[in-house]
Amino acid sequence: MWLYQFFYQPGEWARGIYQVMENWAVRIGMGIQWIQLIDMIIVAIILIAFIFLDVMFLTWLERKVAGHIQVRHGPMRTGPHGIIQPVADAIKLLFKEPMALPGVDNLIYLISPLMMFVGAMLIYIVIPFSPGWVVAPMDYGLLFAFAASGLSSFFVMAGGWSSNNKWSLLGGMRAAAMTLSYEVPLILAAIGVALVSGGLSLVGIVESQAGMWNIIRQPLAAVLFLVASLAEMNRGPFDLAEAEQELVAGYLTEYSGMRFAMYYLGEYTHLLAGAALFTTLFLGGWQGPLLPPILWFLIKIHVMVFVYMWIRWTYPRIRIDHLMAFNWKFVLPLALINLGVTGLVLVL
Amino acid sequence: MDGLFYQISFWVLAVITVLSALMVTTMQNLTRGVIFLVFFFLGIGGLYFLMQAEFLALVQVVVYAGAVAVLFAFVIMLTPRVAEREIKQSLNLGAGFILAALFLALVLSLLLGQPWPELAAPGAGTxxxxxxxxxxxxxxxxxxxxxxxxxxxxxxxxxxxxxxxxxxxxxxx
Amino acid sequence: MQTTHEMVVNLGPQHPSTHGVMKLEVVMDGEYIVDCKPVIGQLHRGMEKMAEGMLYGQFIPITDRLDYLSPACNNLSYCLAVEKLLGIEAPERGKYIRVIIAEMQRIANHLVALGSWGLDLGAWTILLYTFRDREMLLDLFEMFCGQRMTLNCFRVGGTTYDLPDGFVEKAREFLEVIPSRINDYEALLTKNPIWMTRLRDVGVVSAEDALAYGLTGPNLRASGVKWDLRKVYPYEVYDRMQFDVPVGSRGDCLDRYYVRIQEMRQSCRIVQQALDQLPPGDIMVDMPTIALPNKEEFPNNFPEVVRHFHLLVQGYAPPEGEVYLGYENPKGELGFYLVSDGSGYPYRLKIRSPSFINMQIFPKIMRGAMLADVIAILASFDPVLGEIDR
Incomplete structure (x- = not known):
């Protein structure tokens, strides 16, 4: 039954579709490369569609979660329980006037939101959504995810600089410094998981959690990854880059309309990617009884997104020097200890 | 997927890399130069991917594009009066050309003199x-x-x- | 070698973490503040000059707009000053009602202070929690005098309105709910490591400095000086109430936070005792030359109408003299210095506003702090521009 295969044996279903397309291509005489190209394009479209839909849902979810934590409803008027709110936001942003600011370095100003969004989206191509449903099953998937996330953080700073605004620059540089600093414990915590699973491949990591999820085998690494990923995503208690607006100006100030929308979406894409990474590394990815794996995956990443939002709306903001001190004096040594202990336990 | 895709990817990446490198060296605005440097590193990373050196490509992106380029950008942006200063191109083009031609001749003689091995098939010897x-x-x-x-x-x-x-x-x- | 040049940053007057239209010119050297100059006056409305053209009773609504977050306390302070000038006292029930409303206003003020402080530091949720509780208080005020914010509820010699039916029950309901809510805020903030790191040892004011600069209110008490006008010069019925005065030890922002939380609890105690001790009786002093007549008697009682007319057009004339009265506002000591020349209009009214005096210490304590601390310190002093600019 096709439907059953789609849900419960997604790998074979994907292979089956691919086979069908190849046979069709051979039959009509089209080169195999062209059908591979069309395959890649279709997969890309599906992935981008999924990201966009989920990210739009996340913007709605953020406001609802914020509302309910703050003893109010959140958006209620646009559609039932405000579900059409993201569409309304998108339309509003589309109609905003794109300002041509004096002194702005146009090339970098325009490229930065795009590249930041691209960097965040690149993370998704190595995440296993289901057994067999990985866009790029690389042997070094984990490292690829961190490379992509580091790339997007550079363009946050570039965006801040190109705005020709002293304070955007400062905000952008602080964001870059924070992201770079927290990448170290982030990667170290993830290496702990890689040690336990025996490889950097995300597919391998998920499959190795069939018995026990890594959050039990590597609890300290899970907590450290949670904290470091909050800093990576410029979120939660670590959002001083954009909340500089409460003091002077954040790196987003000079962006309006669709360019702001790009940054905004890029942030939520990064959030979802971070949640997906956490799920893959620590919560067992698509593992789970009874329900189809894709459903388990979606449930888990949205639970993690909810946890991230919960943290954001509960805690006040942390100051930049406390943040750095916290990283170098607390999180990093813990990550190193975790790595050492894991290594020791594995050797013995 | 050797063949058409390989060729297309190679040419696209090579063009990006060489163009970015050219921009970095000729750009008068230093910060724009850093941005193009990032693209250059990404292009090199892509080329490493094509050569089946995945780990090296990723390390290239993480270390160079993610950290070294950020370091350059910090230095440029934090040093006052450097970011705005425009680097004047030297007008001594003649000497530049002669030196460049000599260097090219040296490199070409080394390159063409050596037998280059064929790129190994993936899996063998990686x-x-x-x-x-x-x-x-x-x-x-x-x-x-x-x-x-x-x-x-x-x-x-x-x-x-x-x-x-x-x-x-x-x-x- | 590279010399860093100093940058001047303007915080305000339009500003998200606003406590009003205040401009802080901050001179920064890199990350640290070298100097800080508050520029005020954008909200100046000329209240003190206006008072010279108004009858004593007419000025009460203007006092509402001084510290617009605790209008009842401003009213009370002014009424007490004029009563001192006239040499009269409100009747017992009037005093108790005034104390009840004023202490509730103190709770409301501290709720806003806490909420906006959390908002400035990024804890957005706490604002909505405190405003939810403040809504209960605003409902009580609306029951009492019909207004939520600019209460205008006290008069020289007592209050115009008596506590309506159901007020005492509703107030007791509120008092049952609020302690657990304050515990919630403490649970959310007090032991929160981020909150503590942001506020511990930030903006330290020593006791000597606090006294030298004339700080009053929670800001003074947080620096270790046990000075509460309700205990030192008890007015109204405060001498019959049992309450503690929370005093801090270090004078940093965290102590100012603790003091305000504890003051909310003590105010609940006071309101509880006042509700228990509430006597029946008059709410307005029984002096025809000062108290407005009862409107219900109007259609039948022409002399009262004439008296009403006289009082509202001519007013009463206190004897010549000058008086100063300070009252413990939620923000500090709000004092009115009145000079009377024997006519119905004050010769001079000077308002000693606590936020204006508290603000003088800003340049001193902000030197050496980081820009992020400026917001924390500003919020911890709880200034309000209505008071500063008058």
């Missing part, structure tokens, strides 16, 4: 991450540790120099 790790901590342990010490020295030196400067420009309280 180094796995495990082997790399074993080599680093086994055969090449001493160079690895020496490099770490060099980095540590650089780090400590930078902190000391910066600390001394901050002491000189101390805030009045």
């Amino acid at each position: 180094i796995t991450l495990g082997q790399l790790g074993q080599a680093l901590l086994g055969e090449y342990l001493l160079p690895f540790e020496l490099v770490s010490v060099v980095l540590l020295v650089a780090l400590v030196g930078a902190v000391v120099i910066a600390g001394r400067n901050a002491g000189r420009g101390e805030r009045k309280s």
Whole structure:
């Protein structure tokens, strides 16, 4: 039954579709490369569609979660329980006037939101959504995810600089410094998981959690990854880059309309990617009884997104020097200890 | 997927890389130069991917594009009056051309004189991450540790120099 | 070598973490503040000059707009000053009602202070929690005098309105709910490591400095000086109430936070005792030359109408003299200095506003702090521009 295969044996279903397309291509005489190209394009479209839909849902979810934590409803008027709110936001942003600011370095100003969004989206191509449903099953998937996330953080700073605004620059540089600093414990915590699973491949990591999820085998690494990923995503208690607006100006100030929308979406894409990474590394990815794996995956990443939002709306903001001190004096040594202990336990 | 895709990818990446490198060297605005440097590193990373050196490509992106380029950008943006300064191109084009031509001749003679091996098929002779790790901590342990010490020295030196400067420009309280 | 040049940053007057239209010119050297100059006056409305053209009773609504977050306390302070000038006292029930409303206003003020402080530091949720509780208080005020914010509820000699039916029950309901809510805020903030790191040892004011600069209110008490006008010069019925005065020890922002939380609890105690001790009786002093007549008697009682007319057009004339009265506002000591020349209009009215005096210490304590601390310190002093600019 096709439907059953789609849900419960997604790998074979994907292979089956691919086979069908190849046979069709051979039959009509089209080169195999062209059908591979069309395959890649279709997969890309599906992935981008999924990201966009989920990210739009996340913007709605953020406001609802914020509302309910703050003893109010959140958006209620646009559609039932405000579900059409993201569409309304998108339309509003589309109609905003794109300002041509004096002194702005146009090339970098325009490229930065795009590249930041691209960097965040690149993370998704190595995440296993289901057994067999990985866009790029690389042997070094984990490292690829961190490379992509580091790339997007550079363009946050570039965006801040190109705005020709002293304070955007400062905000952008602080964001870059924070992201770079927290990448170290982030990667170290993830290496702990890689040690336990025996490889950097995300597919391998998920499959190795069939018995026990890594959050039990590597609890300290899970907590450290949670904290470091909050800093990576410029979120939660670590959002001083954009909340500089409460003091002077954040790196987003000079962006309006669709360019702001790009940054905004890029942030939520990064959030979802971070949640997906956490799920893959620590919560067992698509593992789970009874329900189809894709459903388990979606449930888990949205639970993690909810946890991230919960943290954001509960805690006040942390100051930049406390943040750095916290990283170098607390999180990093813990990550190193975790790595050492894991290594020791594995050797013995 | 060797063949058409390989060719297309190679040419696209090569064009990006060479163009970015050209922009970096000829761009008068330093910060734009750094942005193009990032694209250059990404292009090189892509080329490494094409050569089946996945780990090297990722390390290239993480270290170079993600950290070294950010470092350059910080230096440029934090040093006052450097970001706005436009680097004047030297007008001594003649000497430049002669030197460039000499260098090109040298490199070409080296390149064309050597027999280049065919790019190996994937899977045959590729180094796995495990082997790399074993080599680093086994055969090449001493160079690895020496490099770490060099980095540590650089780090400590930078902190000391910066600390001394901050002491000189101390805030009045 | 590279010399860093100093940058001047303007915080305000339009500003998200606003406590009003205040401009802080901050001179920064890198990350640290070298100097800080508050520029005020954008909200100046000329209240003190206006008072010279108004009858004593007419000025009460203007006092509402001084510290617009605790209008009842401003009213009370002014009414007490004029009563001192006239040499009269409100009747017992009037005093108790005034104390009840004023202490509730103190709770409301501290709720807003806490909420906006959390908002400035990034804890957005706490604002909505405190405003939810403040809504209960605003409902009580609306029951009492019909207004939520600019209460205008006290008069020289007592209050115009008596506590309506159901007020005492509703107030007791509120008092049952609020302690657990304050515990919630403490649970959310007090032991929160981020909150503590942001506020511990930030903006330290020593006791000597606090006294030298004339700080009053929670800001003074957080620096270790046990000075509460309700205990030192008890007015109204405060001498019959049992309450503690929370005093801090370090004078940093965290102590100012603790003091305000504890003051909310003590105010609940006071309101509880006042509700228990509430006597029946008059709410307005029984002096025809000062108290407005009862409107219900109007259609039948022409002399009262004439008296009403006289009082509202001519007013009463206190004897010549000058008086100063300070009252413990939620923000500090709000004092009115009145000079009377024997006519119905004050010769001079000077308002000693606590936020204006508290603000003088800003340049001193902000030197050496980081820009992020400026917001924390500003919020911890709880200034309000209505008071500063008058």
